[in-house]
Amino acid sequence: MAHTYACLYFHIVFGTKYRRPWLRADIRADIWSYLGGIARKNKMFPIAVGGHIDHSHVLLRTPPTLSVSRILQLLKGGSSWWIRRTFEDLQDFQWQDGYGAFSVSRTGVEEVQRYINNQEEHHRRETFHDEYLAFLKENDIPYDPRYVWD
Numbered sequence: 001m002a003h004t005y006a007c008l009y010f011h012i013v014f015g016t017k018y019r020r021p022w023l024r025a026d027i028r029a030d031i032w033s034y035l036g037g038i039a040r041k042n043k044m045f046p047i048a049v050g051g052h053i054d055h056s057h058v059l060l061r062t063p064p065t066l067s068v069s070r071i072l073q074l075l076k077g078g079s080s081w082w083i084r085r086t087f088e089d090l091q092d093f094q095w096q097d098g099y100g101a102f103s104v105s106r107t108g109v110e111e112v113q114r115y116i117n118n119q120e121e122h123h124r125r126e127t128f129h130d131e132y133l134a135f136l137k138e139n140d141i142p143y144d145p146r147y148v149w150d
Contacts, residue, residue: 009047042074044062048113049116
């Protein structure tokens with residue numbers, strides 16, 4: 001083949017260090033916007049960015065030149081630096097070390113987008129802890145509960 005063609009969608013989930021409730025309602029929109037900006041700056045296409053008080057969800061289309069680990073390095077590294085410098089009370093802000101990355105088919109993009117855009121309502125019924133473990137189970141990802149959280 002003379003050209004490379006790829007359609008790569010990922011639903012990425014990562015929490016705050018120790019699941020601290022650092023992502024207050026009054027600053028979330030700014031943080032989600034900044035994460036989207038990091039994605040665009042690095043040739044990714046953010047479809048939905050959201051989350052709740054202790055975690056974020058990012059749905060994006062990525063170029064084949066970026067590995068998942070590089071994507072997370074760009075998103076988490078760039079945003080944590082910005083958060084610590086932008087919000088005076090978040091000088092100690094950190095994301096958790098790990099993350100969840102789940103592939104999404106083109107036909108599943110709208111459903112995941114709705115899910116991310118409905119995080120406020122979703123977390124009235126389910127904790128991040130339960131949500132994240134459900135993602136691991138639904139995707140047949142083996143895990144040891146001792147090592148899921150920081």
